[in-house]
Amino acid sequence: MRKLAFAMNVSLDGYTAAPGDNLGWSAPSDELFQWWSDRVGSTGLALYGRKLWETMSSHWPTADQQPDATPAEIEFARRWRDMPKVVFSSTKSTVDWNTRLVTGDAVTEITRLKADDGGSMDIGGATLAAAAMRAGLIDEYAIVTHPVLVGGGTPFFTTLDNWVNLSLIETRMFPGGVVLTRYETRR
Template identity: 45%
Template sequence: MGLWPGWVQPWQVPFGDAVDAAPKYVVSSSLTDVDWNAELLDGDLVTRIRDLKEQPGRGLFVGGVTLPAALARAGLIDEYALLVHPVLAGHGPRLAAGLADHLTLSLVQRDVFRSGVTALRYRLTDPGGYDT
């Protein structure tokens, strides 16, 4: 779409173009403005995410720890895609911190890469008491 820095390899350009073109939604308690084809979500986050989920498309992808935990508590996550790296940090935020109940998941896909990274995709099979 645009000019890429010199360190970008030709094989990376299709991925970069796809990410660049995709609409992005930002949730922040400190930002007042965003760029890069993004929209700042404000107001009632649960309502805004429910509305976005009803739009046509391939779904929403959420990163981080705090936001996914809030969306899980609201019953708004249907699938979990996890990348497990062969590194133990020993500290930092926990993915499921703050969940009051368990979620039952079913493995949908597993891919192991030469780097040792394992990509896991799980589908929610039982809301575990959360309202949906």
């Protein structure tokens, strides 16, 4: 059975995006960018909601071809293109770059994917992750907390019907006061 992790940059007040989908507060240090790149390189399958897919696919497929691309950006772009991906959307009709589109029920498909053999899965996008969270499908939360209060926007956590007990499995400090905390769901 595959493990499903929800990993995102989060403001100290709990948002993955500020109002207007502003992500300017979450620019990573070189060390944090490398951590994200290594995570992409080790992910067996990435699950994306439509909005996050549109953000990622508008930049990373050709980021390594930009004249000012750094070696780290070139590596990330290659890893991102190569990583198998599934996009969940009822409005998209096509996807590219080693990606499959699912237009049906996300919880049913994520449950099926978890039962498959293969490497770990990462889920991204607040709406998609919220559905998986409410269904009890997330095995790990990797919260990369930035020292900023954005005052509103897209929350990392959704409202739940029941408590979810977690065990801390890792903490790590990054430059600029950014803190990674990883928690495993206790079942």
